[in-house]
Amino acid sequence: MEKKQIVSIEDRIPKLKQARKKKANRRLIFYLTIFFILISIIVYLQSPLSNVKKITVTGNTSVKTKEVIKQSKLTDSTNIWTINKTKVKNNIKENPVVQSVDVDRKLPWTVEIQIKEYERVGYIKKEGYYHPILGNGTTVTSNQKSSNGDAPLIIGFSEGAYLDKMTDELQKLPESILNLISEIHWKPTDENKNKISLYMNDGFMVDGTIRNFAEKMQVYPSIVSQLDSDSKGIIHIGVGAYFESFDKNPDEGETEDSTER
Structure with a gap:
């Protein structure tokens, strides 16, 4: 019969310690990554990096683009995540020329406004x-x-x-x-x-x-x-x-x- 190789406990302990250390390191790297991602998100949300930098308006012919943007009350100091789409739509629809409005966020800092005017x-x-x-x-x-x-x-x-x-x-x-x-x-x-x-x-x-x-x-x-x-x-x-x-x-x-x- 083939003899089984017997590994002593003394030989196995260093390997077990090394495996546990690698596992602990991987876990630490994972938690640190999550931590830095969360910190980055918080910094992004609280900083001017998340402010609106570009507003595009389409579908308008009678009403000027600058007028639509002014009526939307969106500015370059508006945080893109705090935009109330319903409020923006209602602001623009106060213009009697406008029949309907769609507002979409396009990350990281663009807002798209689509206008439908009365014929x-x-x-x-x-x-x-x-x-x-x-x-x-x-x-x-x-x-x-x-x-x-x-x-x-x-x-x-x-x-x-x-x-x-x-x-x-x-x-x-x-x-x-x-x-x-x-x-x-x-x-x-x-x-x-x-x-x-x-x-x-x-x-x-x-x-x-x-x-x-x-x-x-x-x-x-x-x-x-x-x-x-x-x-x-x-x-x-x-x-x-x-x-x-x-x-x-x-x-x-x-x-x-x-x-x-």
Whole structure:
């Protein structure tokens, strides 16, 4: 039989002591590492190293970036960990142009603010400048010299109540139809204060009313698609929708060019 090697206790004691010492050293290094990490975190949190150094703003077109940052009340002395996102959002949403806000921290010291503004549904011209009208009815003071063509020019609305009603209807329109409108003129009469006339980018005119305008305007693309490409005239979207040609002879009454839809 093979003899087992017997190790005396005297030989094993130094090895046991060495193993215990290594284990103790590893444990000490682990605790020291945790300690220094905690100290570093505390120093970081309590020092200017954790203050906001960069604020980015996206999604804004009507309101300036500097204005958004000012309204947020965030500064380079704000600790990034003490930011109350809800409070920052509410501060910015006090601006009537802003529909919604998202605020995110990006470590180590950046704050990202994403703005969603109310859609521009029109412009009014005052003293040579074009002022955007937003979907919530707010008119933004601007120094624009043109309307940019991204929303119709709204003309002649001398009474705010009717302008608000018109704005509300424009907000309901699909963007594809809104982009077809060049100008909207308020044409009130004693019988109908809601009467309006539209000039379209495709050369047609529209005779209609503010009341239920968005709903009635839905038929416009369908009517235009059924007309000859050379036809130009007025599309009526009142009680009934029909087309009246500019070439119509006034003495003829209803002609083939005036087709009820």
